[in-house]
Amino acid sequence: MQLTLEFGGGLELLCESVKIHEVTVDLEAEETKLTMKQLLSWVRTNLIKERPEMFMKGDTVRPGVLVLVNDCDWELSGQLETMLEDKDVVVFISTLHGG
Amino acid sequence: MDSGGERLTASEIHTELASLQTAKAAIDERISTLESLLKNITTEDESETASSTPAAAETPLTGQLTADMIYRYSRHLLLPSFGVEAQSNLLNSSVLVIGAGGLGSPALLYLAACGFGRVGIVDHDVVELNNLHRQIIHTEAYIGRSKVESAAATCRAINSTVRIVEHKEAFRTSNALDIMKKYDIVVDATDNAPSRYMISDCCVVLGKPLISGAALGLEGQLTVYNYNGGPCYRCLFPTPPPTTACQRCADSGVLGVVPGIIGCLQALEAIKVAGAVGEPLSGRMLLLDALSARIRIVKIRGRSLQCEACGENAPMTEEQFRNFDYEKFTQSPLSTSPLKLDLLPEDARITSKEYYEKNIKGEAHVLIDVRPAHHYKIISLPNSLNIPLSSLEQRLSEISEALGRKEESASLYVVCRRGNDSQRAVQYLRGAGFNLAKDIIGGLESWAHDVDPKFPTY
Ligand SMILES: [Zn+2]
Numbered sequence: 338m339q340l341t342l343e344f345g346g347g348l349e350l351l352c353e354s355v356k357i358h359e360v361t362v363d364l365e366a367e368e369t370k371l372t373m374k375q376l377l378s379w380v381r382t383n384l385i386k387e388r389p390e391m392f393m394k395g396d397t398v399r400p401g402v403l404v405l406v407n408d409c410d411w412e413l414s415g416q417l418e419t420m421l422e423d424k425d426v427v428v429f430i431s432t433l434h435g436g
Numbered sequence: 437m438d439s440g441g442e443r444l445t446a447s448e449i450h451t452e453l454a455s456l457q458t459a460k461a462a463i464d465e466r467i468s469t470l471e472s473l474l475k476n477i478t479t480e481d482e483s484e485t486a487s488s489t490p491a492a493a494e495t496p497l498t499g500q501l502t503a504d505m506i507y508r509y510s511r512h513l514l515l516p517s518f519g520v521e522a523q524s525n526l527l528n529s530s531v532l533v534i535g536a537g538g539l540g541s542p543a544l545l546y547l548a549a550c551g552f553g554r555v556g557i558v559d560h561d562v563v564e565l566n567n568l569h570r571q572i573i574h575t576e577a578y579i580g581r582s583k584v585e586s587a588a589a590t591c592r593a594i595n596s597t598v599r600i601v602e603h604k605e606a607f608r609t610s611n612a613l614d615i616m617k618k619y620d621i622v623v624d625a626t627d628n629a630p631s632r633y634m635i636s637d638c639c640v641v642l643g644k645p646l647i648s649g650a651a652l653g654l655e656g657q658l659t660v661y662n663y664n665g666g667p668c669y670r671c672l673f674p675t676p677p678p679t680t681a682c683q684r685c686a687d688s689g690v691l692g693v694v695p696g697i698i699g700c701l702q703a704l705e706a707i708k709v710a711g712a713v714g715e716p717l718s719g720r721m722l723l724l725d726a727l728s729a730r731i732r733i734v735k736i737r738g739r740s741l742q743c744e745a746c747g748e749n750a751p752m753t754e755e756q757f758r759n760f761d762y763e764k765f766t767q768s769p770l771s772t773s774p775l776k777l778d779l780l781p782e783d784a785r786i787t788s789k790e791y792y793e794k795n796i797k798g799e800a801h802v803l804i805d806v807r808p809a810h811h812y813k814i815i816s817l818p819n820s821l822n823i824p825l826s827s828l829e830q831r832l833s834e835i836s837e838a839l840g841r842k843e844e845s846a847s848l849y850v851v852c853r854r855g856n857d858s859q860r861a862v863q864y865l866r867g868a869g870f871n872l873a874k875d876i877i878g879g880l881e882s883w884a885h886d887v888d889p890k891f892p893t894y
Contacts, residue, residue, distance in 0.1 A: 345655060390678075391681060401678075403736070430657075432650070432673060433655060434629045434650055435650055435651055435683065
């Protein structure tokens with residue numbers, strides 16, 4: 338499955354300062370869809386190069402990170418249970434406090 | 437008066453000058469008398485008119501707008517989608533801007549210019565030279581003076597008809613309710629996590645819409661909270677982020693125009709909310725990536741029933757708000773004063789003055805600067821070796837080699853910007869066998885303060 342993953346608000350620093358990643362995630366044999374939960378663990382293994390605790394806490398993202406699936410807060414699509422489809426765009430963005 | 441070929445003596449010139457000046461004075465006096473007579477005649481004429489239409493000068497010609505207002509805001513009034521109605525709404529509204537920094541500066545310029553009836557400014561800070569690249573409401577003349585005074589002076593210079601209210605104090609749970617009660621709309625232009633939770637909660641308690649902006653580095657974020665049934669800050673971020681995820685402009689840097697853009701957008705949203713026009717950015721969030729020139733507007737969750745501030749079951753009360761410890765909740769201070777760690781025993785540290793003296797005496801040593809490489813490029817101490825803290829572990833051999841080139845008893849000193857990372861580095865180095873490593877207390881800032889006042893700070 339092809340996905341576009343974007344990191345912002347400083348999270349890109351955890352993946353060698355690259356903001357946009359065009360990735361192909363291989364599904365398990367009998368599955369046709371991917372959940373956000375599976376994607377998070379894939380991201381942690383394959384993209385996060387340092388300080389994984391700045392990205393995840395337990396099996397979800399750490400507090401202060403917004404997850405957007407096709408420009409929509411993942412809270413509206415079922416959070417970890419959100420089903421992803423081919424060509425989806427998933428954005429991980431850390432909330433900023435500066436001014 | 438033809439003086440073409442005349443040859444005048446100095447005394448003749450003096451005499452003629454004196455007589456001309458006397459004549460000129462008489463003419464000036466006559467002009468002034470006539471002007472004053474004319475003014476009286478005009479006023480009498482006006483008072484005649486006034487008796488037929490009482491208080492003509494004060495009475496707005498259309499709705500509530502006076503002639504001056506119509507002229508000043510004419511370009512707003514000419515907008516069919518804005519017009520007299522929205523402008524009147526603005527004139528009857530008040531807005532509180534918390535923070536007169538990178539976001540607050542441009543926001544305040546527009547909020548004062550556009551004709552809000554009353555604009556409040558909260559800040560406890562003073563203007564510094566390294567603010568001016570982005571905090572464009574302040575000028576060099578105000579360095580060292582209150583940001584609120586400086587911002588208020590600029591706002592008044594732009595629009596003397598707006599009431600500018602100065603709140604020269606930090607926004608805290610003890611004064612927040614009293615200050616915010618007097619305003620219709622709140623603009624969060626602060627720079628830290630505890631303030632953002634506190635301001636959002638206060639807006640929920642008092643039922644005020646909150647225009648929230650943030651900027652760091654080359655990115656910005658904007659949304660409207662607690663508006664028209666939309667979410668509050670806590671609905672979106674019920675748990676505060678770890679302190680390590682809360683970067684500050686003073687540490688991470690910020691391109692001046694980025695908060696400028698977000699601050700302008702905050703003014704725009706405040707104008708839409710106050711003017712009752714358009715669709716304020718509620719339930720949506722704008723994300724700006726300045727470097728790639730991309731703006732994305734995303735849909736965010738609605739109000740959460742379980743929210744600890746605005747939830748159905750237990751909306752926050754004034755009492756609860758006053759007693760809430762925001763610094764404890766977010767594990768970070770409300771004031772922006774930098775962190776001061778104290779990780780090391782006394783014998784693992786030296787002051788910048790002590791280091792200076794040892795250096796002068798020619799003591800054999802190696803000085804490691806653990807700041808990031810782009811900091812090191814700004815300014816560094818001579819003969820220091822740059823090994824950023826993040827790569828210290830992998831580059832220990834370079835330290836051994838540097839020490840190996842010195843005599844056997846060479847010391848090992850570690851410096852950074854303010855003396856926090858140097859302590860972390862020394863702690864690590866001692867654990868890795870460099871038992872004599874010491875940090876320079878207070879880092880390069882203390883060097884500039886105590887040893888070399890000409891050493892640049894940033
Ligand atoms: Zn809420």
